[in-house]
Amino acid sequence: MKIPITELRQKVVFTLMQNFSEEQSNRIADYLMWADMSGIKTQGLIKMTGSEPLQNIKPQHDITVERDTKLSQLINAGANPAPLVSQRATDVVIQKAKEHGFAIVGVHNTFSSNGAQAYYAERIANEDLIGIVMARSPGSVAPSDSLAPLFGTNPVGFAFPTNDDPLVFDMATSAMTWYGLVLAKARGEKIPENMAIDHEGNSTTDPNEAMNGALLPFDHGYKSSGMGMVVEIMAGPLAASAYCDCKTFDKEWGSTFIAIDPNLLVDVEKFKANCTNLITTVKTSRKKPGVSEIRLPGERARAAYKEAEASGTVEIDDVILKELGYLK
Amino acid sequence: MKIPITELRQKVVFTLMQNFSEEQSNRIADYLMWADMSGIKTQGLIKMTGSEPLQNIKPQHDITVERDTKLSQLINAGANPAPLVSQRATDVVIQKAKEHGFAIVGVHNTFSSNGAQAYYAERIANEDLIGIVMARSPGSVAPSDSLAPLFGTNPVGFAFPTNDDPLVFDMATSAMTWYGLVLAKARGEKIPENMAIDHEGNSTTDPNEAMNGALLPFDHGYKSSGMGMVVEIMAGPLAASAYCDCKTFDKEWGSTFIAIDPNLLVDVEKFKANCTNLITTVKTSRKKPGVSEIRLPGERARAAYKEAEASGTVEIDDVILKELGYLK
Numbered sequence: 063m064k065i066p067i068t069e070l071r072q073k074v075v076f077t078l079m080q081n082f083s084e085e086q087s088n089r090i091a092d093y094l095m096w097a098d099m100s101g102i103k104t105q106g107l108i109k110m111t112g113s114e115p116l117q118n119i120k121p122q123h124d125i126t127v128e129r130d131t132k133l134s135q136l137i138n139a140g141a142n143p144a145p146l147v148s149q150r151a152t153d154v155v156i157q158k159a160k161e162h163g164f165a166i167v168g169v170h171n172t173f174s175s176n177g178a179q180a181y182y183a184e185r186i187a188n189e190d191l192i193g194i195v196m197a198r199s200p201g202s203v204a205p206s207d208s209l210a211p212l213f214g215t216n217p218v219g220f221a222f223p224t225n226d227d228p229l230v231f232d233m234a235t236s237a238m239t240w241y242g243l244v245l246a247k248a249r250g251e252k253i254p255e256n257m258a259i260d261h262e263g264n265s266t267t268d269p270n271e272a273m274n275g276a277l278l279p280f281d282h283g284y285k286s287s288g289m290g291m292v293v294e295i296m297a298g299p300l301a302a303s304a305y306c307d308c309k310t311f312d313k314e315w316g317s318t319f320i321a322i323d324p325n326l327l328v329d330v331e332k333f334k335a336n337c338t339n340l341i342t343t344v345k346t347s348r349k350k351p352g353v354s355e356i357r358l359p360g361e362r363a364r365a366a367y368k369e370a371e372a373s374g375t376v377e378i379d380d381v382i383l384k385e386l387g388y389l390k
Numbered sequence: 391m392k393i394p395i396t397e398l399r400q401k402v403v404f405t406l407m408q409n410f411s412e413e414q415s416n417r418i419a420d421y422l423m424w425a426d427m428s429g430i431k432t433q434g435l436i437k438m439t440g441s442e443p444l445q446n447i448k449p450q451h452d453i454t455v456e457r458d459t460k461l462s463q464l465i466n467a468g469a470n471p472a473p474l475v476s477q478r479a480t481d482v483v484i485q486k487a488k489e490h491g492f493a494i495v496g497v498h499n500t501f502s503s504n505g506a507q508a509y510y511a512e513r514i515a516n517e518d519l520i521g522i523v524m525a526r527s528p529g530s531v532a533p534s535d536s537l538a539p540l541f542g543t544n545p546v547g548f549a550f551p552t553n554d555d556p557l558v559f560d561m562a563t564s565a566m567t568w569y570g571l572v573l574a575k576a577r578g579e580k581i582p583e584n585m586a587i588d589h590e591g592n593s594t595t596d597p598n599e600a601m602n603g604a605l606l607p608f609d610h611g612y613k614s615s616g617m618g619m620v621v622e623i624m625a626g627p628l629a630a631s632a633y634c635d636c637k638t639f640d641k642e643w644g645s646t647f648i649a650i651d652p653n654l655l656v657d658v659e660k661f662k663a664n665c666t667n668l669i670t671t672v673k674t675s676r677k678k679p680g681v682s683e684i685r686l687p688g689e690r691a692r693a694a695y696k697e698a699e700a701s702g703t704v705e706i707d708d709v710i711l712k713e714l715g716y717l718k
Contacts (some may be wrong), residue, residue: 134653134654280613291672327457348537
């Protein structure tokens with residue numbers, strides 16, 4: 063049902079405050095509300111439901127800084143919720159890059175996934191910086207030529223400042239998300255063709271067989287497998303996180319946040335104007351037959367977000383609202 | 391025919407010295423010899439043949455530095471040969487990153503393509519730095535939903551230091567290279583299915599139709615189109631280069647070189663050991679049926695290079711040798 067945003071946000075913060083401070087709860091809620099308002103339903107309030115709801119996480123210890131330089135910071139998340147730690151990592155990478163032109167922040171030992179990389183990358187781009195955010199997740203994707211689920215679904219997000227909203231692109235390097243597989247299994251549905259293989263390497267549409275086998279990289283070939291490997295390294299070993307590992311499903315997720323000030327090379331105002339012009343050039347180019355509007359990456363999510371903002375309401379699945387006690 | 395490496399290298403340097411200094415000629419030869427020895431025949435000595443051979447390039451002006459900070463440098467190449475300028479950009483990015491932990495160098499106004507990004511990325515990784523190199527080329531790829539050849543084939547290369555040789559991955563973000571199209575046309579051959587569209591957006595295997603139409607991004611969908619866009623921006627506007635442009639085919643190629651010291655986040659020796667372990671884990675994992683050996687990205691090229699090095703000879707097409715006057 064559609065629910066007023068202000069009311070929902072208050073409820074979410076109240077629920078999170080059972081285990082987290084008001085400030086922490088607000089930071090987590092910022093991310094969750096953004097995801098649901100953007101129509102990214104698999105990465106929003108749904109994280110507060112199920113067998114390991116976000117609000118019930120018991121961190122091992124406080125978030126600690128393990129390395130800190132002018133340009134970098136390595137954070138041990140202490141198994142705190144990934145969206146909370148990722149908010150902090152984003153704050154740090156922005157602050158350092160604004161001061162020095164570049165920064166990189168690595169995070170390891172978060173609890174579960176930090177959600178959509180687009181959110182953090184866009185926060186960086188809102189500060190007139192280029193944002194690149196990567197996350198390494200437990201092994202579920204078979205590299206090219208292999209049958210073993212060694213790489214995570216390994217999403218990467220990029221965001222560029224423009225004269226208008228940032229240009230944001232994010233993707234999983236896998237053919238489908240792990241969550242999509244979990245959902246199909248729970249619903250007793252099949253998954254699309256060419257997304258996964260069973261334990262022997264045969265193509266399968268059965269989510270159970272896929273879970274015993276592996277997801278495929280998105281182009282089923284060496285290029286997206288290579289991109290998955292890049293993320294596995296950049297958000298694995300480089301962030302002091304686990305890698306090529308399918309045994310630690312509840313810990314050692316890793317992520318890496320990069321911010322680059324365009325002023326290092328060109329005037330940021332000119333860069334922003336060129337990015338705006340690039341968007342216009344693509345959007346006004348000749349369309350493929352049957353395409354009514356050329357969409358740039360991130361455009362659909364932003365339209366959904368703005369619509370929710372304008373209407374003051376957001377659509378949330380009744381099942382989620384009931385499980386959270388927000389709906390009788 | 392197989393030709394002794396030392397002899398070939400001398401000849402190449404001699405030919406280049408008709409127009410370039412001995413030092414410049416050696417830097418260009420370093421790259422060209424690497425490409426042919428690595429079996430990357432489309433990016434090596436072939437660049438010294440055809441209608442615009444490398445050695446006949448008349449630069450507009452000397453390579454000039456347009457912006458310089460502790461962490462960055464913007465280079466106007468003055469229409470010098472891209473491999474020459476890219477060697478210099480690689481020197482600079484290594485030196486700055488060794489000193490400060492990170493560096494980014496942008497290059498615009500090179501003559502033609504700098505070849506295989508793997509070469510420059512590997513040079514960076516040989517210095518215990520993570521190398522990321524991107525190049526923007528004239529528009530030939532249609533973004534998702536569009537029929538217009540707005541993005542370049544836009545290759546990107548990554549290299550990671552390990553306890554052994556660097557782990558190197560590079561790819562074009564297009565389904566095939568522009569050079570592949572040129573070659574098919576010259577030979578009167580068809581191109582494979584699903585690589586290109588004609589002017590109206592129909593799939594085509596005719597290289598002429600493809601040249602009047604567009605190449606496709608590598609997964610034919612929004613993910614590789616998005617990756618192509620990322621490179622278009624990072625090596626276009628960020629490097630003060632042209633972008634979304636198919637009218638300036640002989641100039642305004644752009645490229646961007648990034649070097650990151652793993653020590654910013656973790657001890658580099660530990661990082662290298664983990665990368666080595668990642669390689670071993672992938673290579674010794676269960677193989678797909680019919681696969682005799684799991685190959686990591688870059689492995690085939692390195693094996694070819696080492697074989698050439700060990701034998702002291704490299705295979706070069708007789709047509710190329712004759713055109714260069716190295717074979718009667």
